[in-house]
Amino acid sequence: MMPMTIALIAEATGGRIVPPTGGAQVPQAVATHTVSDSRLVGPGGVFVAIKGERVDGHDFVAGLGARGAVAAIVDHEVAGSDVTQIVVADTVAALGDLARRDIELRRESGEPFTLIGLTGSVGKTTTKDLLKALLSTMGPTVAPVGSFNNDIGLPLTALKVGEGTRYFVAEMGANHVGEIAGLTSIAPPDIAIVLKVGVAHLGEFGSVERIAQAKSEIVRGLRPEGVAVLNADDAHVAAMASIAPGEVLWFGADPAHAGEDALTARNIVTDDADRASFDLVAADGSTAHVALGIPGAHNVMNALAAATVARRLGMALDDIARVLGEQRRISPHRMAVSTVDDAGARFTLIDDSFNANPDSMKAGLDGLARWGSGAATAPYRIAVLGAMLELGGDEDGLHRAIGAYAAGLGVDHVIAVGSTSDPRLDELAGALAQGALQSGMDGADVDHVHDTAAAESIVGRLASEHPVAVVLLKGSHASGLSALASRWAPGE
CATH class of the missing domain: 3.40.1190.10 (Mur-like, catalytic domain)
Structure with missing residues (x-):
């Protein structure tokens, strides 16, 4: 962050400065970093209090001054605060305004x-x-x-x-x-x-x-x-x-x-x-x-x-x-390859579970299909696939098409992972499994399960039966497959 005084931050965000309780207003104090997680605040820090679905950042303003913070950007005054508050109408908008000013200051440096x-x-x-x-x-x-x-x-x-x-x-x-x-x-x-x-x-x-x-x-x-x-x-x-x-x-x-x-x-x-x-x-x-x-x-x-x-x-x-x-490693859950030994079942994991849409799902399946293509012993290829979200009116058809695509590539086993708590996610996983079956895959090679624990159990059985196995994890964040990946390969 470009060094900014409290006065400059207030100007950039259109905010009103409120001195800390029992303290003096220090508009010339200099900020050196900005965070939205109060646990990351240190000396010279600015904390932006954002109200989320589960947590309200305003609940963590108290005590920031004792940790060296110079200001908190809030949408209402927090009583008893030991840090200067900059009160704005919308803290997310203020965060953007502050970032804009930071980039401007960097350019103005010449x-x-x-x-x-x-x-x-x-x-x-x-x-x-x-x-x-x-x-x-x-x-x-x-x-x-x-x-x-x-x-x-x-x-x-x-x-x-x-x-x-x-x-x-x-x-x-x-x-x-x-x-x-x-x-x-x-x-x-x-x-x-x-x-x-x-x-x-x-x-x-x-x-x-x-x-x-x-x-x-x-x-x-x-x-x-x-x-x-x-x-x-x-x-x-x-x-x-x-x-x-x-x-x-x-x-x-x-x-x-x-x-x-x-x-x-x-x-x-x-x-x-x-x-x-x-x-x-x-x-x-x-x-x-x-x-x-x-x-x-x-x-x-x-x-x-x-x-x-x-x-x-x-x-x-x-x-x-x-x-x-x-480059051997990129951001987590993006075609990350590891070897998993889970209760004696050993397999190669391709973790591409960060998120999914039809384009990235096909790319992941293409990678699974190519894996070990030149090896003396072809691997047993298992696709563990979750539902894709925000696809519009034909989302059932798009899921069936992915199942059909997996079948067309010759994937050995498809496990479509649904949900016990979200009926729509479960329906979409069912459509994916249906697409694989309608495209000729044997019923014994297609599973529609309702949670990651069931998928994990099936993978363990299949990997035990096939000494050379490779598993692709791919699905939306809501499918929970990234959590399964973290259990299998916690160090990845």
Whole structure:
């Protein structure tokens, strides 16, 4: 965070300063960090009290002054507070206002600073992780933890930008039209990446065209003469070139779409662990061989997007290839591979349980199908799949299609995980299982269970029966599969 006085924070947020009980007003006290979790407050801290579904941050204002906090941003005065309060109408909006001012102060310093925003229906967090790894070799880089990409997560990450920050990678997500526009108003990008327009949150948006409209807000939100980095292989993304305010850079793997100016991937192959290797080819004809350390052939496109930005910012192609190949771990529950020994049942776990939509579900199943394809003994492939949410009126059909897709890939066993407490989640899991059965899978190879404990039991039995087994975990957060992954591989 750029150093800010209480007076400046109040000005940025439109707040009213209330001195601590029994204490003097100290508007010139300097803040050095901002948090929304009171447990993280230290000397120089600003605590933003946010009222959530389960916890109200205002309940934790008391005692912050004794821990060195200089201010608490609140929507009402908290009686007996030992810290200066800045009273605002809406603390989430104030958090965004404070982050906006932080970015402005960093730019006003005159030192080199580049803000990269990225969005897409799938791949945002992996691309963010790869881009952070690349840019960190060139200068101090701030990027979100996990998927901090909404109206709370993005400002909290932006407030980590300080005097020494050279690059800020801002992940921007949306459930509704207008949300990304709001995020770019807080952190206007110098460079904007659009990865893909898929059907994630289709139920919220209503159509793929509306999803494309929402994603295009990051291009419209570019600073004057900002650079748009677009996926040439996605027609909805490619169309955004017409609204770009400045230069457009392209990336893609399909020669039919990627033009001469695109950064492309040629000769893509995958190994037995579904890790992709390819030739990275620049517009000037220079090449470098990349061997990705993370699994998933779909990550070629994410790597291309990150590489395009790194090259634009001056990184040599060979260095890009080297750093991409060095990445073995990305944010949790995203194609994380581990070996599990659970009560004597040993298997390989592909944990892609962070969240799910039809595009990412298919990518995960593709990875499962490719796993060990060149091995002498083919693994027994088990897909543990949860329901997908926010898909709109045809969500039953989309779940049946995923079941059919798994069957078509030759997955050996499908376990569709529903819910004992949410009838709709259970119905969707049932539709997924039905799709697999209707596409020819034997009834003995398809299970519809109602909790993760039942799924865990079936996996244990199957892994005991098949000494070489690989298990994919994939589903929405509500399915609880990430908790199952944490039980199986707590250190991952």
